[in-house]
Amino acid sequence: MSITIDIAIAKTNKYASRESGDTAEIVERPGGGMSVILADGQGSGRAAKSLSMQVTAKVAALLKEGVRDGAAARAANDFLFATRHGQVSATLDILSVDLKTNSVAITRNGDTACIIQTSAGVRTYREAERRLGLHSRTRPCIEEEPIVPGLRVLLVSDGVANAGQRSHQSPWDLNELATFLTSGQSAADLADSILSEAIRRDDGRPGDDMSVVALILREPVAAPLAIRRMTAEVPVP
């Protein structure tokens, strides 16, 4: 099927903290397609960052060997549990566009919220399975959708889903968050607009690390040549 995969990640740190504990990565799948891997390590600072990098590195290496997403998440759990003895945990989300199975799969462990928009409407998920690393038999929560132009998926970390809660507001209603999904926008614009609103809800001072992952499947623009693009913009404090 002819389609354009449009992926964007936008992140910011907890206010006044230099380093975030989460890591996001985009990898190519050996059978065709792309995966986004998002991990958040327990705690804060350098230890949490190292932990989330280890988890994404493990999962990225497995996916590139053709290991299926659910097995990679289980492997990451078992690896953490075996090496850290159930004493540290991490969240893990894998968002894959798998051209071999012709499906989009969202594999989650932890508290990242998920919004899926299809032609049938919007579905929202606030909780997922338990975090990785704490138990020997942790399984991921997996949602699957066929690859169809118009499909949109959002993953937002709890720092985004709970934005505004401190200032006596309720947590961000995921159906209200879903109203940011408008037609014609790019994944980058979508991720940026949600991150901006989350920051605004926290009065400009994020109470926690914030990550937004946006995936849009679009009809390809008619063009003589297919051009692939990747970008990264990383401010160093």
Place this chain on the structure above:
Amino acid sequence: MSITIDIAIAKTNKYASRESGDTAEIVERPGGGMSVILADGQGSGRAAKSLSMQVTAKVAALLKEGVRDGAAARAANDFLFATRHGQVSATLDILSVDLKTNSVAITRNGDTACIIQTSAGVRTYREAERRLGLHSRTRPCIEEEPIVPGLRVLLVSDGVANAGQRSHQSPWDLNELATFLTSGQSAADLADSILSEAIRRDDGRPGDDMSVVALILREPVAAPLAIRRMTAEVPVP
């Protein structure tokens, strides 16, 4: 040092070929900073693609463990040589912004051309060390520059550097290519403009796979919060 790392990759396939033999990846470095890994497998089609994915996967895994770039390139050579008995080769380029050593390092094996623009002027490199996989003691060619705002680095595959050669033109003069480096542009605009010109020089039908990697180090924009962004746009034929 306060700086914004701006990275972009733009790629297209050889005309009328469905799959390119090269793979590009952006990874975060455990000591801080980012690396771009670019590999091109010998031959064409699925085998070349698998090969380049294996090479980038190996190098990405090593960099994420904190292995230095030159050692990762040597390891990728030895791995290929040991498992494929000197019978297949790949090119490898690693472009790193290393916050631990405060330097930008360009590590190359193969025929990717390199352009470095500093306040002292423009340097161009057409050839590098030999390709990986064919000999037991292959070493990379390494250029290093201090991290300074205004530094720009371009890596272009031989399909770009040789664009226009078939239609009785000479290969693209790298100093002429360097005139595409203008101030104020984003890495994405820079990579796109060079890829477009390369395609134009091949009369709209690229004679080979074409990849452009652009790195720009910029003064960060004054903003209350630092926001990290990554995007990927992948058309599937």
